[in-house]
Amino acid sequence: MSDPLTISEQALIDARGVVVAYGGQRSAFGRAKPEKRVLHGVDVVIGRGQTVGIVGESGSGKTTLGRALLGLVPVADGSIRFDRHEIVGLKEDALRPLRKRMQMIFQDPMSSLNPRHDIRHILIAPLLLHGLARDRREAEVQVRAVLDRVGLPASALERYPHELSGGQRQRVGIARAVVLAPDFVLADEIVSGLDVSTQAQVLQLLGELKRDMNLSMAFISHDLSVVRAVCDRVYVLSGGRVVEQGACEQVFASPHHDYTKVLIDAIPLPVIDPQWLGRGQRST
Amino acid sequence: MADSATIIATTGAPSRGRRRLQALARQPKVVWGGGFILFLVVVALAAPLIAPHDPLAQDLMSGTLPPLGFADYDPGFLLGTDDLGRDVLSRLIYGTRIALTVAFVAATLAALVGTLLGLLAGYFRGVTDTVVSRLIEIWMAFPPVLLSILVVAIMGSGVTSVIAAIAIIDWTRFARVVRAETMAQAQGDYVTAARTLGFGRWTILFREILPNVAPVLLALITLEMGIAVIVEAILSFVGLSVSSDTPTWGGMIAQGRQIIYQAWWVFAAPLAALFATVLAFNQLGDGLRRALDPVMQR
Ligand SMILES: Nc1ncnc2c1ncn2[C@@H]1O[C@H](COP(=O)(O)OP(=O)(O)O)[C@@H](O)[C@H]1O
Numbered sequence: 050m051s052d053p054l055t056i057s058e059q060a061l062i063d064a065r066g067v068v069v070a071y072g073g074q075r076s077a078f079g080r081a082k083p084e085k086r087v088l089h090g091v092d093v094v095i096g097r098g099q100t101v102g103i104v105g106e107s108g109s110g111k112t113t114l115g116r117a118l119l120g121l122v123p124v125a126d127g128s129i130r131f132d133r134h135e136i137v138g139l140k141e142d143a144l145r146p147l148r149k150r151m152q153m154i155f156q157d158p159m160s161s162l163n164p165r166h167d168i169r170h171i172l173i174a175p176l177l178l179h180g181l182a183r184d185r186r187e188a189e190v191q192v193r194a195v196l197d198r199v200g201l202p203a204s205a206l207e208r209y210p211h212e213l214s215g216g217q218r219q220r221v222g223i224a225r226a227v228v229l230a231p232d233f234v235l236a237d238e239i240v241s242g243l244d245v246s247t248q249a250q251v252l253q254l255l256g257e258l259k260r261d262m263n264l265s266m267a268f269i270s271h272d273l274s275v276v277r278a279v280c281d282r283v284y285v286l287s288g289g290r291v292v293e294q295g296a297c298e299q300v301f302a303s304p305h306h307d308y309t310k311v312l313i314d315a316i317p318l319p320v321i322d323p324q325w326l327g328r329g330q331r332s333t
Numbered sequence: 334m335a336d337s338a339t340i341i342a343t344t345g346a347p348s349r350g351r352r353r354l355q356a357l358a359r360q361p362k363v364v365w366g367g368g369f370i371l372f373l374v375v376v377a378l379a380a381p382l383i384a385p386h387d388p389l390a391q392d393l394m395s396g397t398l399p400p401l402g403f404a405d406y407d408p409g410f411l412l413g414t415d416d417l418g419r420d421v422l423s424r425l426i427y428g429t430r431i432a433l434t435v436a437f438v439a440a441t442l443a444a445l446v447g448t449l450l451g452l453l454a455g456y457f458r459g460v461t462d463t464v465v466s467r468l469i470e471i472w473m474a475f476p477p478v479l480l481s482i483l484v485v486a487i488m489g490s491g492v493t494s495v496i497a498a499i500a501i502i503d504w505t506r507f508a509r510v511v512r513a514e515t516m517a518q519a520q521g522d523y524v525t526a527a528r529t530l531g532f533g534r535w536t537i538l539f540r541e542i543l544p545n546v547a548p549v550l551l552a553l554i555t556l557e558m559g560i561a562v563i564v565e566a567i568l569s570f571v572g573l574s575v576s577s578d579t580p581t582w583g584g585m586i587a588q589g590r591q592i593i594y595q596a597w598w599v600f601a602a603p604l605a606a607l608f609a610t611v612l613a614f615n616q617l618g619d620g621l622r623r624a625l626d627p628v629m630q631r
Pocket residue numbers: 071072085087105106107108109110111112113114
């Protein structure tokens with residue numbers, strides 16, 4: 050393993066001692082609800098172009114950690130640097146310039162796409178917001194290119210989210226995450242709602258995008274077989290703490306922590322079916 | 334790609350507005366409720382043209398004439414006359430003007446105030462929510478009838494006071510529902526997605542969340558219009574609305590109640606109009622809520 054200092058020098062995201070607690074804000078009458086600590090000092094380093102897996106059982110704090118890295122949940126203690134900019138404690142306005150550089154793909158594409166907006170609006174609005182297109186026409190050109198890149202026809206632009214299939218919606222979610230050409234994408238359980246053949250297609254697409262765009266990614270999943278297939282490094286989270294971390298092959302081959310062993314043992318043995326890919330393509 | 338083909342298969346889609354209209358037309362409640370309200374609007378606008386008589390013209394020689402189908406019916410007075418010989422149908426027609434004006438203006442005002450406060454409380458939470466929620470609680474502790482009498486007493490009787498009273502009392506309906514709905518919507522991933530994309534909070538509130546609150550809101554406004562029609566009638570009934578020389582349904586009901594044994598139709602006709610109107614508003618509201626829900630559409 051490389052020296053942690055050299056990692057952090059070239060790291061895109063460098064999070065140290067991150068503590069997140071929910072609740073605890075004061076109401077107007079001074080009653081403070083008891084706060085609940087969810088992350089107890091987590092260190093995560095993500096290099097440029099690297100894909101980092103975050104695994105752990107449900108409730109271990111994976112989503113919270115991912116959202117903390119994006120500055121979406123208030124961080125009680127610790128430091129998160131994105132490309133050397135400290136984002137802990139930044140106001141929403143101060144964070145905005147960095148926003149377009151870090152994006153997110155959601156677990157449930159249905160609830161992450163506004164049911165009132167058609168796909169055109171969903172994809173064009175961010176481009177106009179960040180001034181990445183001068184006008185709607187220019188944005189339209191870019192959006193069509195991205196749609197094509199994620200394997201959706203231009204006719205999808207007129208559709209509303211509920212008019213698409215689950216796999217198509219997730220492609221829109223991916224298109225939205227990459228349309229701003231970010232440096233970092235958080236993928237939170239993005240294939241757990243999809244059937245197996247769609248899962249494979251979406252993962253393949255993500256791998257291509259990552260390569261073409263030199264994306265750094267945090268890939269959250271409770272499914273270790275998926276993480277194993279896509280990640281360079283892996284962090285094992287339990288009860289809001291990192292219990293094990295390291296290069297992917299290494300952790301999977303010789304886990305040190307008992308918790309990791311349990312997780313790995315829970316991976317179902319892959320059932321090899323040579324017809325599998327071909328079948329996925331023929332069915333519609 | 335495997336799942337691209339299905340989109341192509343369903344191209345030739347009509348525009349967004351057109352699809353909305355088609356969804357509306359498929360809802361019988363919208364068609365009937367909306368149709369009746371539209372009919373009332375036309376009646377109210379064209380009242381001078383279609384009313385067979387001057388609604389205020391008294392003719393003591395033809396007092397308490399019964400409506401069509403009863404003995405002594407006079408073909409000049411389809412719904413009969415009151416004890417002063419005024420044509421009930423013409424008064425009913427002119428009465429739609431006040432009823433609809435109050436319904437539309439009062440419901441819109443109540444909705445504006447309530448929606449704004451509900452959106453702010455539901456999205457910003459914290460102190461904003463505490464203040465708005467307490468205000469709603471205090472407001473709802475006032476008996477609405479007394480509050481409306483107070484408003485009319487301060488402002489003087491008249492349509493404006495009636496409208497003000499309804500808006501002042503009923504904004505809480507909107508604030509409560511919109512607050513709860515906004516809170517629920519704000520939890521949605523699409524709001525987190527909008528934050529991640531860098532949208533500001535006002536954009537998120539008005540462009541992302543409000544459109545999703547709109548169906549509930551629209552249904553509520555329509556229901557409120559029905560309520561406003563009733564409240565106006567009640568205030569007319571107790572003499573707190575417009576002066577007695579402007580025909581209103583509530584005023585007619587009040588007058589009809591006193592002569593119910595000599596001329597029941599003076600009481601029954603405005604009551605039926607009131608009932609049908611409120612029913613139409615309620616049906617329209619319910620139908621709109623169904624038709625505008627993008628997921629329930631098909
Ligand atoms: N908004 C929230 N408010 C309060 N508690 C939360 C919130 N989100 C998550 N939690 C709690 O934090 C813990 C970690 O949740 P999460 O980060 O979603 O875990 P994971 O993604 O690994 O399943 C859970 O116990 C969960 O109940």
